[in-house]
Amino acid sequence: xxxxxxxxxxxxxxxxxxxxxxxxxxxxxxxxxxxxxxxxxxxxxxxxxxxxxxxxxxxxxxxxxxxxxxxxxxxxxxxxxxxxxxxxxxxxxxxxxxxxxxxxxxxxxxxxxxxxxxxxxxxxxxxxxxxxxxxxxxxxxxxxxxxxxxxxxxxxxxxxxxxxxxxxxxxxxxxxxxxxxxxxxxxxxxxxxxxxxxxxxxxxxxxxxxxxxxxxxxxxxxxxxxxxxxxxxxxxxxxxxxxxxxxxxxxxxx
Amino acid sequence: xxxxxxxxxxxxxxxxxxxxxxxxxxxxxxxxxxxxxxxxxxxxxxxxxxxxxxxxxxxxxxxxxxxxxxxxxxxxxxxxxxxxxxxxxxxxxxxxxxxxxxxxxxxxxxxxxxxxxxxxxxxxxxxxxxxxxxxxxxxxxxxxxxxxxxxxxxxxxxxxxxxxxxxxxxxxxxxxxxxxxxxxxxxxxxxxxxxxxxxxxxxxxxxxxxxxxxxxxxxxxxxxxxxxxxxxxxxxxxxxxxxxxxxxxxxxxx
Numbered sequence: 297x298x299x300x301x302x303x304x305x306x307x308x309x310x311x312x313x314x315x316x317x318x319x320x321x322x323x324x325x326x327x328x329x330x331x332x333x334x335x336x337x338x339x340x341x342x343x344x345x346x347x348x349x350x351x352x353x354x355x356x357x358x359x360x361x362x363x364x365x366x367x368x369x370x371x372x373x374x375x376x377x378x379x380x381x382x383x384x385x386x387x388x389x390x391x392x393x394x395x396x397x398x399x400x401x402x403x404x405x406x407x408x409x410x411x412x413x414x415x416x417x418x419x420x421x422x423x424x425x426x427x428x429x430x431x432x433x434x435x436x437x438x439x440x441x442x443x444x445x446x447x448x449x450x451x452x453x454x455x456x457x458x459x460x461x462x463x464x465x466x467x468x469x470x471x472x473x474x475x476x477x478x479x480x481x482x483x484x485x486x487x488x489x490x491x492x493x494x495x496x497x498x499x500x501x502x503x504x505x506x507x508x509x510x511x512x513x514x515x516x517x518x519x520x521x522x523x524x525x526x527x528x529x530x531x532x533x534x535x536x537x538x539x540x541x542x543x544x545x546x547x548x549x550x
Numbered sequence: 551x552x553x554x555x556x557x558x559x560x561x562x563x564x565x566x567x568x569x570x571x572x573x574x575x576x577x578x579x580x581x582x583x584x585x586x587x588x589x590x591x592x593x594x595x596x597x598x599x600x601x602x603x604x605x606x607x608x609x610x611x612x613x614x615x616x617x618x619x620x621x622x623x624x625x626x627x628x629x630x631x632x633x634x635x636x637x638x639x640x641x642x643x644x645x646x647x648x649x650x651x652x653x654x655x656x657x658x659x660x661x662x663x664x665x666x667x668x669x670x671x672x673x674x675x676x677x678x679x680x681x682x683x684x685x686x687x688x689x690x691x692x693x694x695x696x697x698x699x700x701x702x703x704x705x706x707x708x709x710x711x712x713x714x715x716x717x718x719x720x721x722x723x724x725x726x727x728x729x730x731x732x733x734x735x736x737x738x739x740x741x742x743x744x745x746x747x748x749x750x751x752x753x754x755x756x757x758x759x760x761x762x763x764x765x766x767x768x769x770x771x772x773x774x775x776x777x778x779x780x781x782x783x784x785x786x787x788x789x790x791x792x793x794x795x796x797x798x799x800x801x802x803x804x
Contacts, residue, residue, distance in 0.1 A: 453733035457726035463762030470756035472711035479707035494748035502724035508717030521710040
């Protein structure tokens with residue numbers, strides 16, 4: 297049985313706790329958080345708000361906001377144990393080197409209250425020691441997830457990529473929602489297209505999947521769209537992304 | 551049996567032909583195209599390249615590039631029949647008014663060679679006459695699609711919205727792909743996140759679904775991301791979309 301301590305009580309901590317605890321080979325022996333109030337989610341777990349009371353474990357998983365990782369790792373009252381964080385953007389080196397360091401980064405968007413299917417979530421793993429890497433890998437295997445060996449530098453690239461595919465795509469949905477509302481059209485109509493757009497790249501590259509007026513160099517439609525947009529920021533975004541797509545396909549400035 | 555003639559032989563024409571012909575209540579009696587070569591797809595259909603040879607039908611569906619709709623509708627050698635186009639951006643009025651006019655716009659991205667599940671595709675319908683609207687609706691019902699009554703003005707709003715959710719989202723995927731390649735990270739890792747991002751808005755609005763550094767006002771992460779991006783156009787897009795998200799959530803300029 298691999299013994300785990302989770303430090304943190306937020307979204308990621310909660311989702312991780314649930315899935316780790318549901319396995320037969322992993323045991324979350326304790327959950328730490330600064331404030332006891334946030335620990336109310338972890339009804340069935342042993343919890344503590346005191347670093348001095350931290351239980352002995354094989355892996356300490358720091359699942360907190362990026363800014364707080366270093367300070368928590370500094371406060372750990374032991375050394376030479378495996379301590380990992382779950383952040384996409386923080387380097388492994390932010391962890392205090394008095395312990396063995398690693399990263400266990402689940403690349404997914406977690407929403408409070410919704411169930412997460414971890415078997416579809418890829419984990420990006422990093423560890424100083426080979427045996428520690430193997431241990432982290434065994435954790436992801438136990439919860440049925442795929443894992444990849446990813447350096448801090450690569451992880452940073454993935455994290456900014458994730459902003460594009462997740463945060464920025466969602467903002468495209470948001471803008472469409474605004475346009476629909478302004479024109480009394482149900483946003484509902486666009487949902488199948490949104491899903492199909494995401495599904496399409498399962499089998500073809502985004503480069504191959506691209507369609508639309510910017511790729512075709514269809515000035516007339518682009519002009520009509522710009523006239524249809526009311527907000528300046530929407531026009532600006534439309535123009536910049538149209539230029540970027542045109543450039544991608546070797547078209548002149550549109 | 552409703553008799554249909556399809557004018558055009560491209561992507562949309564092919565997908566429509568297949569699904570219309572598969573029903574028990576609709577019959578594609580003929581496919582017209584300017585060149586006979588493009589008609590080779592329609593092996594089991596009666597075809598023609600001559601306007602004078604057009605068969606009698608209840609609906610004539612013009613499924614061609616936007617620029618060609620008017621000219622084809624002008625050349626039809628009959629009047630007072632129901633003629634519709636399938637375009638998202640062309641108004642109903644581009645059709646010659648010697649015939650009864652309408653629009654049958656399937657809001658989806660069609661890829662050559664892939665099968666399309668029409669039961670998930672919403673159709674935007676428009677017609678001058680009530681009885682014609684009912685006929686168009688019966689066509690979408692026959693193929694198992696949902697339909698909406700959408701004016702030309704609303705359809706234009708939907709079309710530009712579709713550019714945001716489809717073309718621009720796909721471009722976000724493309725940029726992420728480029729960043730991954732430049733950093734030797736498999737793009738594969740991002741696919742579950744892409745799918746989850748699209749699925750998330752089935753149940754919550756894009757406004758509620760938004761996450762990330764721009765929404766949080768996390769300057770430090772935004773700065774780190776901008777430093778990680780090599781291409782100027784990627785930096786420009788990152789900056790503009792970050793500003794737009796910040797603005798959406800009432801944050802100061804980031």
